[in-house]
Amino acid sequence: MQYDGFKSEDFxxxxxxxxxxxxxxxxxxxxxxxxxxxxxxxxxxxxxxxxSATTKQTAVILWNNRR
Numbered sequence: 139m140q141y142d143g144f145k146s147e148d149f150x151x152x153x154x155x156x157x158x159x160x161x162x163x164x165x166x167x168x169x170x171x172x173x174x175x176x177x178x179x180x181x182x183x184x185x186x187x188x189x190s191a192t193t194k195q196t197a198v199i200l201w202n203n204r205r
Contacts, residue, residue: 155202160184166201168194 156163162183169180169187176190179201188201 152198152202154179154198157181157184157186158204159186168197 154163154166157166160181160183162181165182166179167182168177170177171190176192177194177197178190179188179197180186188197188204191197191200
């Protein structure tokens with residue numbers, strides 16, 4: 139896995155919502171799947187992962203639209 143600390147707005151993506159589990163709001167990272175080309179947004183505080191996607195922008199959108 140690779141970790142890439144970021145704020146989504148620094149990359150021109152929409153602002154990430156806070157973590158639904160621990161409430162963290164900053165320095166999320168992308169977690170790459172070593173077996174395919176997918177990645178997800180992950181919380182640095184509790185390790186929760188969002189749905190996997192093929193692009194960083196889609197991963198951000200999926201994190202914000204989780205149900």
